[in-house]
Amino acid sequence: MSNPEHLRYSKEHEWVATDDGIATVGITAHAADALGDVVFVQLPEVGDTVTAGEPCGELESTKSVSDLYAPVTGEVTAANQDVVDDPALVNSGPFQDGWLFKVRVAGESADLMSAAEYTAFTAG
Amino acid sequence: MTTESPAPRRTALDATHRALGATMTDFAGWDMPLRYGSEREEHVAVRTRAGLFDLSHMGEIAVTGPGAAALLDYALVGRLSAVRPGRARYTMICREDGGILDDLIVYRLTDDEYMVVANAANAQVVLDALVERAAGFPGAQVRDDREAYALIAVQGPKAPAILGRVTDADLAGLKYYAGLPGTVAGAEALIARTGYTGEDGFELFVRPADAPAVWAALTAAGADDGLVPCGLSCRDTLRLEAGMPLYGHELSTALTPFDAGLGRVVKLDKPGDFVGRKALEQAAERAAAEPPRVLVGLVAEGRRVPRAGYAVVAGGRPVGEVTSGAPSPTLGKPIAMAYVDAAHAEPGPAAATGVGVDIRGSHEPYEVVALPFYKRP
Numbered sequence: 001m002s003n004p005e006h007l008r009y010s011k012e013h014e015w016v017a018t019d020d021g022i023a024t025v026g027i028t029a030h031a032a033d034a035l036g037d038v039v040f041v042q043l044p045e046v047g048d049t050v051t052a053g054e055p056c057g058e059l060e061s062t063k064s065v066s067d068l069y070a071p072v073t074g075e076v077t078a079a080n081q082d083v084v085d086d087p088a089l090v091n092s093g094p095f096q097d098g099w100l101f102k103v104r105v106a107g108e109s110a111d112l113m114s115a116a117e118y119t120a121f122t123a124g
Numbered sequence: 125m126t127t128e129s130p131a132p133r134r135t136a137l138d139a140t141h142r143a144l145g146a147t148m149t150d151f152a153g154w155d156m157p158l159r160y161g162s163e164r165e166e167h168v169a170v171r172t173r174a175g176l177f178d179l180s181h182m183g184e185i186a187v188t189g190p191g192a193a194a195l196l197d198y199a200l201v202g203r204l205s206a207v208r209p210g211r212a213r214y215t216m217i218c219r220e221d222g223g224i225l226d227d228l229i230v231y232r233l234t235d236d237e238y239m240v241v242a243n244a245a246n247a248q249v250v251l252d253a254l255v256e257r258a259a260g261f262p263g264a265q266v267r268d269d270r271e272a273y274a275l276i277a278v279q280g281p282k283a284p285a286i287l288g289r290v291t292d293a294d295l296a297g298l299k300y301y302a303g304l305p306g307t308v309a310g311a312e313a314l315i316a317r318t319g320y321t322g323e324d325g326f327e328l329f330v331r332p333a334d335a336p337a338v339w340a341a342l343t344a345a346g347a348d349d350g351l352v353p354c355g356l357s358c359r360d361t362l363r364l365e366a367g368m369p370l371y372g373h374e375l376s377t378a379l380t381p382f383d384a385g386l387g388r389v390v391k392l393d394k395p396g397d398f399v400g401r402k403a404l405e406q407a408a409e410r411a412a413a414e415p416p417r418v419l420v421g422l423v424a425e426g427r428r429v430p431r432a433g434y435a436v437v438a439g440g441r442p443v444g445e446v447t448s449g450a451p452s453p454t455l456g457k458p459i460a461m462a463y464v465d466a467a468h469a470e471p472g473p474a475a476a477t478g479v480g481v482d483i484r485g486s487h488e489p490y491e492v493v494a495l496p497f498y499k500r501p
Contacts, residue, residue, distance in 0.1 A: 033147070036357065037164045039451040039458075040427045060429050062163050062357055062450055065484075091162070 002119075003028060004095055009118035010071035012053075015095065016112060018105065023072045026099040027059070027090060030122045035061040038090040043068070043079040043101050050076060050103060057100070059090070068100065071112060078102040135180035136274045136332035140339055144353055151356060152244035154181040159355035166358040167453040170321050171498075174280030174346055175354035176339065183247025184269040184329065185240040185254060191263025192238055196230065199257040201381060201404065203394040207232045212301045212318055215389050216381050217250055222403030223377035224384070226250050227369065229318060231303045239269070239314070239329075243371050257399060274335035278342055278351070279325030279362075281500075286346040287326050290338075291315065295326075309341030320359060322366025323500055361450045364459065367421065367496025373432055373447045374419060374461055380404060382411035385419045417444060418469035421493040424458035425474055428483045430490070435482040436462045443468045446481060454498050461495070468492070 007015040013031035017024045032038065040060040050056040050070035057068035079101045083089050090098040113121060132155040135141075141148065146157035157178060159166060169175050187196060196204035202215035212231045216224055226246035231239045242250040247270060254266045278287055284295050293306030293315050303316035311334035319325040330338050343351065360370070369375050374384055380403070381390050390404050410416070422430065429451050436444035444464030452459040460481065468479055474489030481490050 036147075036159060037162050039164075040429065042428075060451070062361060065429065065431065088164075 003030075003115040005115045007095070007115060008071075008112035009115065009121075010069065010112055011121070012069040012071070013122075014069060014071040016071050021105055022077060023074070023103045023105050024099050025071060025101055025103065027068070027094055028118070028122075029094045032091050032094040032098070035059060035064070035066065035090075037062050038087040041068075041083055041087050041090065041100065043084065044070070044076045046076050046079060048076045050074065060087075070103070072103050072105050074103040074106040076101055077104050133181075135178055136335040137178045137180065137276075137339055140336055141178065141353075146353070146355060149356065152181060154244060156181055157353070157355040159357045160353045163355065163357040163361070164453045166352055166354040167361050169350060169352045170280045170323055170354060170358065170362055171454060172281065173350035173352075174278060174282040174286055174325075175321075175358070176342055176346065176351055177277040177279065177354050177359060178335075178339070179275040179277050179327070180273070180332070180335070181244035182275050183242040183244055183250065184273050184275075185242060185247070185251050186267040186269045187238045187240060187254065187264060188236055188267065189264045190236055191261040192236055192265075195254075195258050195261040195264035195266075196238060196240075197394060197396060198261070198398050199254055200228070200230070201390040201398065201400065202230070203391040204230055204232070204238065206394075209234050210302055210304055211299075212303055212316060214301075216375075216386070217253060218380065218400035218404065219377060220400055220403065222380040222400045222407050224371075224375045224379055224381060225253060225377065227371055227375055231314070231316060233303070233305075233314070246371060272331070273329045274332045276328045276330065276335060276338055276342070277319055277325060278328070278346070279319045279321045279354075280323050280351075282346065282349040282351065283323070283325040286342065286349055286351055287315075287328075289345040290341045300324075309338050311338050313338070320366075320368060321362040322368070322496065322498055323362075360448075361453060364448050364450055364461065365452055365454055365496065365498035367461070367498075369419075369461075370448060380407040382407040383416065387411060415466045417463040418466050419447075419495070420462060420464055420469050420471075421495045421497055422446070422449075422460040422462055422479070422481065422490040423455065423493055423497070424481075425489040425491060427458065428486075428488055429458040430460040430462075430481040430483060430488075434460075436464050436468075436490075437480050437482050437487050438468050438478045440487070442482075443479070449481075452497060459497050460490070464492075 055067040193205035430449035449460035
């Protein structure tokens, strides 16, 4: 699956869509493919403060558990309860229904990549 | 000194897997399919319909000659001389100190011909041990047959119907843990009713050159029954649900078969000496008198998944260790096998037993259950 042009990407394979100071965060199709079937997600809670580059949750697949990293710093304004209830959404629609949480961005975000840069990053 | 790990070996079905878009993984030095699509869907297919596996990494060793039966009675813990031609046996090979070198399936093909199937990671160790143990048996020959076979498994409730369409072998007369020579899609095969999934099914030992055509014939024969290609990821969750041990997880050289709850495979009443007898007699007494740790099943009351190496706890104290853990597609909950102190091995819900698993610092409640988690209807 190609990486949408309008998103920005972290080295930890999260995508970020920023709209009016609110960043929506998910993991990329590349990351979802690498994990395999996601069976459990633990998300930050609304009101939590997350810090760019630091773990803020967990993703469990059949084979492994991975930390979920915050790609931006700020206060969590939403967590996707649909994904908590049905983690398979992360595999079926990583860029759509499988979004994970939203953050009111405070200050500078981490070093994020464009779609082309991220595509090159994952090909390397 | 630096050593470069050699390039992984590829099976005769490598091009097939790539054409199917498999996610590949290095397993015991082999480049094997981990999954083709969703491992959960592959798992469900085997439980409800059928799945097709490439297991060509398994290690075949031929033991032949008029002394073959006597050699295997000496070299392994089972009584292979009592196995009738055409039947198979689950058994183990142990060290002199009783430690498990590998678990094996041994097929008796004829009076004087056995095929030993070892785990890929242990095949060389098993081969070396058999060759060494054959020194006193001039009537037995040990031959490395790993290059001679590809191994294809078709597993699941639809497996007999699917295989029946491409073979003239008498599958109805082929019992569980039996094997017979026949043809599959025109290719010579040893057809065995064995598997590692907890379902009915077959393992087909064929020439590597024939493997792609046999795979294609089975794929076509199974299309209407919902047969799907299956990778090692679902094989692991299938065997875990079925309570089957995996070497390197539930079995190791640090454990005897009695420690693993599999003392029944050790035939202490067979005549003559065998490698490990003395140590295993002591292990049997120890297991009967004061079992140190017991292999149990654990079922999550929450949703976080236990992994191999995690501590089992009770009342805040470690009382055991998880050996295998995964989300169970059939139960819809995380499950695990674990060795726990005998005092905490009684089945019961966490509220009664206080048993939990330390999942990255958080003690999650787990029900202790008897194995297996799943038995086919």
